[in-house]
Amino acid sequence: MLTPESLKKIDREIAKYPVDQKRSAIMAALAIAQDEQGWLSSEAIESVANYLGMAPVAAYEVASFYNMYNLKPLGKYKLSVCTNLPCMLSGGVDAGEYLKKKLGIGYNETTPDGLITLKEGECMGACGDAPVMIVNNRRMCSWMQPEQIDQLLAELK
Amino acid sequence: MAILGAINPMLSLGLDGDKAWRLADYVKRGGYSALRRILEEKQPQGSVINEVKKSVLRGRGGAGFPTGLKWSFMPRSFPGDKYVVCNSDEGEPGTFKDRDILRYNPHSVIEGMAIAAYAMGAACGYNYIHGEVWEIYERFEEALDEARAAGFLGSDLLGSGFNFELFAHHGYGAYICGEETALLESIEGKKGQPRFKPPFPASFGLYGKPTTINNTETFASIPYIINLGGETYLEAGKANNGGTKLFSISGHVERPGNYEIPLGTPFATLLEMAGGMRGGRQLKACIPGGSSAPVVPAEAMMACTMDYDSISKAGSMLGSGAVIVMDETTCMVRALERLSFFYYEESCGQCTPCREGTGWLYQVVHRIENGQGRADDLELLACVTTNIMGRTICALGDAASMPVQSFIKHFHDEFAYHIEHKKCLVPVDVQRAGSGFFTARV
Amino acid sequence: MEIEIDGKIAQVPDGSTIMDAAQQLGAYIPHFCYHKKLSIAANCRMCLVQVEKAPKPLPACATPVTNGMKVFTHSELAIKAQKGVMEFLLINHPLDCPICDQGGECQLQDLAVGYGGSSSRFQEGKRVVFHKDVGPLISMQEMARCIHCTRCVRFGQEIAGVMELGMANRTMHAEIMTFVGRSIDSELSGNMIDLCPVGALTSKPFRYSARSWELSRRKSVSPHDSVGANLTVQIKNNVVMRVLPRENEDVNECWISDKDRFSYEALNSPARLTRPMIRVDGALREVAWNVALDYVTHALKDITGGKGGESLAALASPHATLEELHLLQKLTRGLGSGSVDFRLRRRDFSTDGKRVGTPWLGRRFSEIKDLDAALVIGSFLRKDHPLFAQRLRQLGKQWGKVSLLSLGGDDPLINLHAQVAVSPAELPLALAAVVKAAAQLKNEPPPAGFEAVEPCASSQAIARSLLDGEQSAIFLGNAAEQHPQAGQLHALAAELAKLTGATCGFIGEAANSVGGYVAKALPGALNAYEMFAQPRQAYVLLGVEPELDCHNPQQALAALKAAALVVMLTPFSDGGAVDYADVLLPITPFTETSGTLVNAEGRVQSFNGVVRPLGDARPGWKVLRVLGNLLALPGFEQDSSEQVRDEVIAAGEGFVSGLDNGVSAGPWSPSAAPAGLQRVADVPIYAADLLVRRAAALQKTHDAAAPSARMSAATMAKLAVSDGAPVRVRQGEGEALLPARADETVPPGCVRVAAAHLSTAALGDMFGAINVERA
Ligand SMILES: Cc1cc2nc3c(=O)[nH]c(=O)nc-3n(C[C@H](O)[C@H](O)[C@H](O)COP(=O)(O)O)c2cc1C
Ligand code: SF4
Numbered sequence A: 001m002l003t004p005e006s007l008k009k010i011d012r013e014i015a016k017y018p019v020d021q022k023r024s025a026i027m028a029a030l031a032i033a034q035d036e037q038g039w040l041s042s043e044a045i046e047s048v049a050n051y052l053g054m055a056p057v058a059a060y061e062v063a064s065f066y067n068m069y070n071l072k073p074l075g076k077y078k079l080s081v082c083t084n085l086p087c088m089l090s091g092g093v094d095a096g097e098y099l100k101k102k103l104g105i106g107y108n109e110t111t112p113d114g115l116i117t118l119k120e121g122e123c124m125g126a127c128g129d130a131p132v133m134i135v136n137n138r139r140m141c142s143w144m145q146p147e148q149i150d151q152l153l154a155e156l157k
Numbered sequence B: 001m002a003i004l005g006a007i008n009p010m011l012s013l014g015l016d017g018d019k020a021w022r023l024a025d026y027v028k029r030g031g032y033s034a035l036r037r038i039l040e041e042k043q044p045q046g047s048v049i050n051e052v053k054k055s056v057l058r059g060r061g062g063a064g065f066p067t068g069l070k071w072s073f074m075p076r077s078f079p080g081d082k083y084v085v086c087n088s089d090e091g092e093p094g095t096f097k098d099r100d101i102l103r104y105n106p107h108s109v110i111e112g113m114a115i116a117a118y119a120m121g122a123a124c125g126y127n128y129i130h131g132e133v134w135e136i137y138e139r140f141e142e143a144l145d146e147a148r149a150a151g152f153l154g155s156d157l158l159g160s161g162f163n164f165e166l167f168a169h170h171g172y173g174a175y176i177c178g179e180e181t182a183l184l185e186s187i188e189g190k191k192g193q194p195r196f197k198p199p200f201p202a203s204f205g206l207y208g209k210p211t212t213i214n215n216t217e218t219f220a221s222i223p224y225i226i227n228l229g230g231e232t233y234l235e236a237g238k239a240n241n242g243g244t245k246l247f248s249i250s251g252h253v254e255r256p257g258n259y260e261i262p263l264g265t266p267f268a269t270l271l272e273m274a275g276g277m278r279g280g281r282q283l284k285a286c287i288p289g290g291s292s293a294p295v296v297p298a299e300a301m302m303a304c305t306m307d308y309d310s311i312s313k314a315g316s317m318l319g320s321g322a323v324i325v326m327d328e329t330t331c332m333v334r335a336l337e338r339l340s341f342f343y344y345e346e347s348c349g350q351c352t353p354c355r356e357g358t359g360w361l362y363q364v365v366h367r368i369e370n371g372q373g374r375a376d377d378l379e380l381l382a383c384v385t386t387n388i389m390g391r392t393i394c395a396l397g398d399a400a401s402m403p404v405q406s407f408i409k410h411f412h413d414e415f416a417y418h419i420e421h422k423k424c425l426v427p428v429d430v431q432r433a434g435s436g437f438f439t440a441r442v
Numbered sequence C: 001m002e003i004e005i006d007g008k009i010a011q012v013p014d015g016s017t018i019m020d021a022a023q024q025l026g027a028y029i030p031h032f033c034y035h036k037k038l039s040i041a042a043n044c045r046m047c048l049v050q051v052e053k054a055p056k057p058l059p060a061c062a063t064p065v066t067n068g069m070k071v072f073t074h075s076e077l078a079i080k081a082q083k084g085v086m087e088f089l090l091i092n093h094p095l096d097c098p099i100c101d102q103g104g105e106c107q108l109q110d111l112a113v114g115y116g117g118s119s120s121r122f123q124e125g126k127r128v129v130f131h132k133d134v135g136p137l138i139s140m141q142e143m144a145r146c147i148h149c150t151r152c153v154r155f156g157q158e159i160a161g162v163m164e165l166g167m168a169n170r171t172m173h174a175e176i177m178t179f180v181g182r183s184i185d186s187e188l189s190g191n192m193i194d195l196c197p198v199g200a201l202t203s204k205p206f207r208y209s210a211r212s213w214e215l216s217r218r219k220s221v222s223p224h225d226s227v228g229a230n231l232t233v234q235i236k237n238n239v240v241m242r243v244l245p246r247e248n249e250d251v252n253e254c255w256i257s258d259k260d261r262f263s264y265e266a267l268n269s270p271a272r273l274t275r276p277m278i279r280v281d282g283a284l285r286e287v288a289w290n291v292a293l294d295y296v297t298h299a300l301k302d303i304t305g306g307k308g309g310e311s312l313a314a315l316a317s318p319h320a321t322l323e324e325l326h327l328l329q330k331l332t333r334g335l336g337s338g339s340v341d342f343r344l345r346r347r348d349f350s351t352d353g354k355r356v357g358t359p360w361l362g363r364r365f366s367e368i369k370d371l372d373a374a375l376v377i378g379s380f381l382r383k384d385h386p387l388f389a390q391r392l393r394q395l396g397k398q399w400g401k402v403s404l405l406s407l408g409g410d411d412p413l414i415n416l417h418a419q420v421a422v423s424p425a426e427l428p429l430a431l432a433a434v435v436k437a438a439a440q441l442k443n444e445p446p447p448a449g450f451e452a453v454e455p456c457a458s459s460q461a462i463a464r465s466l467l468d469g470e471q472s473a474i475f476l477g478n479a480a481e482q483h484p485q486a487g488q489l490h491a492l493a494a495e496l497a498k499l500t501g502a503t504c505g506f507i508g509e510a511a512n513s514v515g516g517y518v519a520k521a522l523p524g525a526l527n528a529y530e531m532f533a534q535p536r537q538a539y540v541l542l543g544v545e546p547e548l549d550c551h552n553p554q555q556a557l558a559a560l561k562a563a564a565l566v567v568m569l570t571p572f573s574d575g576g577a578v579d580y581a582d583v584l585l586p587i588t589p590f591t592e593t594s595g596t597l598v599n600a601e602g603r604v605q606s607f608n609g610v611v612r613p614l615g616d617a618r619p620g621w622k623v624l625r626v627l628g629n630l631l632a633l634p635g636f637e638q639d640s641s642e643q644v645r646d647e648v649i650a651a652g653e654g655f656v657s658g659l660d661n662g663v664s665a666g667p668w669s670p671s672a673a674p675a676g677l678q679r680v681a682d683v684p685i686y687a688a689d690l691l692v693r694r695a696a697a698l699q700k701t702h703d704a705a706a707p708s709a710r711m712s713a714a715t716m717a718k719l720a721v722s723d724g725a726p727v728r729v730r731q732g733e734g735e736a737l738l739p740a741r742a743d744e745t746v747p748p749g750c751v752r753v754a755a756a757h758l759s760t761a762a763l764g765d766m767f768g769a770i771n772v773e774r775a
C-alpha cells in the first residue's frame, strides 16, 4: 500500500520515539501517506495502523481528529483561508469571499475542473500576515490582497 | 525581518541578517555560551533552577506560571526516563510569536531546552510544532541537525557526560493540542484529548514519565537569563513580571507584527510602535492576551501597562501576549460569533459541558448575528457559560466562555440592539472598510 | 486517610478517589462514564461534587482523596453543577424514551427525571448521527442517543483487549464507530451493551422483543464453560428473553462472554424436542412418555441381559449437571456396565487410576490477580475460555508474566512474557524443555530421560518467570487434555510445578468438567474413546452429539450406525440423531431444570429452573430416576435434584473436596515426531456445545464461519495450493473438502482443521496424521 520511500520516511519518524512507542509516529505517518496519495483512504489508514502496530480504529480516531488530514479526495490544491477574528479584522473573511467569487464555489467545494478545493481554516499562527492562506497544508501565503490572490490562482495549475 | 520593533531587546537582538537562524550566527551572538558554561562549571541543577526562579520568568504560553517554580516540581532524582517538552503549538488566535522565534532564533529554543533538561535531569525532549507552519517545522529540524553536528545535542554534550536528545513533532491542525496534556497525548500518537489533572505532568507526563512542558518563548528566554543573571533579567521587566516579552499585535493597527518590550511597558507605547490605529481610527476594544482572554474596552486598555498584573487588574489576562486590536468599525457581535465558532470547532469533544456547551453558545450567537436573536438570549448565554466554566477537564471550556461573558458585559447595548433590530449597529460597509481588504477591482 | 462525605466519615486507603469513598459509605453520586472496572475518563462530568476549599466543583470519579477532605454531594453548588451537566447531556439526546429499547433501565432517563428541567431551553436543531451495522450481536441503530462516555471504547481497549470501537471526530460531532463499517468480533462484546448507560448500544437479538418492566429476573449459572458465569435470566410469559451477567467478583466479576449471553436463543429454537420419539419403520415418530420409557426399559434389559452389561456404553456431556452425571453413571453401573464417561474429547486416558484426586484449576479464579507468573499449555485461550483469558489479560497488564506454550492460534490479546508455538507432536518436548530449564536454573539434575532436551531462550524465560514468582501457576488447556499424550503433559506439568513451586491445574473443557469427576461418571471398563473404537450394542447418550462432541467423530458415527440401540436424552430433535438414534427422550436445558455445576475452581453452583419445561420435555435427572425405577435398580428414590446432589456432595459445601492434580507417572522419554502433516483441531467457540450451535445470532458471527484448512504459506507452497483454493483433507476413511487458508499462526508441518462441525465430522482424531491435497 505505502511506497518504499514513504516507509523509509515513516521509519525515520519512528526512530524519534522510544522503541515501545512506535505509535507516536502516527501523525507523521498519516501526513506522509497523505502526501503520497493526496488524501487518506481507509486502506491507507489501515496500512499505517498495521505498520505501527495499532488498532485501525485508533488510527482512524487520529486521522479524523486533526483538521489537516483529508478523509475524502479533494481537488489538486487544497486552499485553506484563515477567517478567524484577527485575520477577519484584516480582510481574512473578505479574502475568502473574493476567492469564492473568483472560483465560483463555496467552502468545502471543489472547482469543476478538480483543481482547487476551498476550505475555511482556523488560526494558522500567522495573524500578523493577514489575510493568510495555506496551499496543501504546506505552503503558507501571507498578505493575500486581491492582487496576490490572483497571482496565486494563476500559479496553481 | 518579522520582529518589527523592540525596546531593550534580548530574544530579538541581532536577528537582522537573513542567516540569523543558522547556528554560526547564533553562536556569534553569544549563543550556546550559557549551556557551555553550565556544563563546563558542572553547575548544580538546583542553582540553575534558582537562577530561573530569581528571574521571575513567567510562562509565556498563556497561564503565566513561574517557570522556576515549575521546574522545581520535577522529581529530579527519579531514576527512570524524564522529558522536557516544548509547546510550539501556538494556535491561540492572535498569537504568532513562537513562529518567529523558531524562524529566526531556533537555537535559543534548543539551548534553552538543553539547559532545562540539564537542570531537571531529563535526557530527551520533544518540540511540538503547530501543523500549519510547515516551513518552521522543517527549519527547526535543520537547526536540530546543526546542533547535533556541533555537539550541542546528543550524548556527552561538550564532553560533560550529560546526554540530551531533542526531536521535533509536528501537529496537524488541532488547537487543543496547545493544552499541555492534550499535547502529550498527541505525541503519544493519540487524539489530542486533555487529561484530567491531577496527576500533573511533573509526576505523570509523556509516556507516564515525569515531564516538564514550557512554551517556546519561555525556553528561548532561558539562555538570556543564564547569561545575564536572574536578577538583571527580572529588572528588565518589573517586579513579579521578569524580563521582556514578545507581543503579537494583530487587527486594526498600521503595522501588525511582533514586538519585544519589557513587561510593564504602557499599552500606548506598544500601540505606537505598531504604527498606531489603522487609518487613524478610534480604538474600540482590545483583547490583550489571545482570543481566550476577556475583551477590554478602549479606555481601560489605554490605562494598562503590558504585564501580567496590570492586565489582570483590568479584568483580563496577558495570556500569550497576543494583542488583538479592534477599532470603531468592528461589530462586536460578529467578532464574538467568529470566536465562538472557533471554540466550538476546536472542542476536543471529550467532556460534556464543552462538547455540548460550545456548540450551543455558537448557535445562539450565530442566531443573534443573523437577526434571529430572542429577548432572553443574553440571559441564556450567561447561564450556559456559567454551566461550562470550571466544570470541564481543561481550560478550553473557560476559554470559550470568557469571550462571551466579557463581550456581553462590555458591549451589552450592541448585542441588545442586534436582537431588537435584527441588524448590526455598525453598518456592514463600515466593517469592510476597516478590514483593509482592497476589492476595488472586483 | 479520612474523608467526610455529607457528614459521614470514611477511612480509605491512599490513592482512593472520592467516588471510591462514597461507594464505601453507600452514598450515591450520579455518574455515567465512571465504571469500577474501567480506567477513569472523567468526561461526563455528572459526578461533580463540592469539595471544601475548592473554588470549583470537582469530579468525584477522578479526584483523589486528601486527608481531612470534606465533600458535599448535595450542596447547592453540587446540585447546580450536576443539573447543568444534565441539561447539556439532554440537548442533543433524542427524547424518545417511550420507544427506546433502554426505556426503564436507562441511567440517563433515571437521572434526568431527578435533574432535568421541565422544558429545554435548547431550541436549536439536534445533532443527527447515522446508524451503523456492526454485526449480528450489537445494534448501533440509534447512535444519536450516545452520550460519549467512552465506556464501550475503554472496555474494548482494557477488558476485551482489542480496540474495535473508537470515538472518531471531535466537537459535538464526536462519534462512536468501528473502523469503516467493520463488525465487532470480540467474544466479550455483549458487555458493551450492559456498559452503555443509554440506549445507544443495544442487543440485536433482544431489541424490541420486550420492555424491561415486563421482564422478571431469575438467577442462574452459565452452562458453557468452566468459569460458570453467574447469570440473571430475564423471562416473559415463560420464555427466556434475555440473559445478563449477575455480578460475582470471585467468578465472572461483572462480565459474561457472548456465548453466555446470546446462546439463550437456542432455548426457543424450533429444533427443541418437546415429545419423546421412537424410530418406527426407519423414521422417528412422536410417542407418549410411557411408551418411550417402556421401550427403553425393555430394550436395555434385553441387550444387557442377553449380551452382558458391557454391551452397553453411556456417554454424558461435560456440560450436563452433576445430578444428571451422577444418575447416569449409577444407571449404567446398575445395568452391569462400567463403560461410562463424560470426557468426550479425550484421547489419552493413561492417568486413569494414577490420579491422586479430582483434577481442577489448581487455585481459585480470584487468586489469579495475585500471580507473579503463569504458564498456559495447549489452549486456544481466548476462544476456549473468554473470561479466564480476560483475567490473565489484566494480570499481564500489571506485574504478571504470562507465558504460552501453544499450538498456534488466535492472538490471546495478552501482554505475553514469552510464547512458544509448536506442533502437537512437539508439545511434550517443548514442555520438557521448560522442565529442564527450571532444573538447570535450580542447579538440580534434570529428571531421567531429559538428556537430549535442549531448552531454548523462551523456555528458559518461562522457567525463570515461574521460579522467580512468589505465586506462580501452570494451567493445562483444552488441547493439552485432548492431546494424544495428555498423560505425559500432565506429568510434565506436575514435575514443572514441583520444581518451581507453582500450582498446576486444568482450565477445564466444559461447564462441569470437575463435576464429572466428582459424580464419578468415569469408566471402570471402556473409556469415551474405546467405546466407539470397540463398538457396543447399545448406547445411552446424555446431551451428546457424538459427531460433533467426540475426539474421533468418524469412529463414533460408524459405531452408532451399527449399534442395535441408541437412546438419546437431548433437548433437540435435529442433528445427527435423525440418522442413528432409536429413541429420543426430551430433556430440558439448564433454564428448565434445577441442577448443579462445579466450575474449574471446584465451586459448587446450584441453580433452579427459571421457566417451566417446554412441551413434554423433562429435567434429565428426573428421566434418569424414572428409568432407574423402571429398571428396578436400587438407589433411585430421590424426590428432588437436591437429594441427588446431596448423594454426591455434602449439603452446604461451597467447594468440592478432594481437589488434587497429583499424578503418579513413569519416566518420560521423548517420542519422535511423525512424518507428514499433523492435524491441529480447535473447537470453535460457537460450536462448543449444543446450545451455542443453535443460537441464531451467534451463528452469524465471524467466529462461527465454516472451517477451513489453515496452514502457513510455507506449507501451502509445499502442497502447491493457494489461499482460498479447495483442498481434500483425509483422515482414515473419511475426508472433507475445505478451502485452504493462509494462516501464519499455524505451526510448521501442521494443518489446522476445526472439530465440532458437520463439515469435518467425517474426519478422525483431533491431533492425528492428516493428508491434504489439491482438490
Ligand atoms: C485550550 C488551551 C490552549 C493552549 N494553547 C497553548 C499554546 O498554543 N501554546 C502554549 O505555549 N501554551 C498553550 N496553552 C497553555 C499550556 O497548557 C501550558 O500551560 C503552557 O504550554 C505551559 O508553558 P509555560 O509555562 O511556559 O507558559 C494552552 C492552554 C489551553 C487550556
Ligand atoms: S474542555 Fe473541551 S477541549 Fe477541554 S477536555 Fe473538555 S471537551 Fe476537550
Ligand code: FES
Pocket (backbone or CB within 6 Å): C030, C031, C032, C033, C034, C041, C042, C043, C044, C045, C046, C047, C048, C059, C060, C061, C062
Ligand atoms: S463519572 Fe465522573 S466525570 Fe463521568
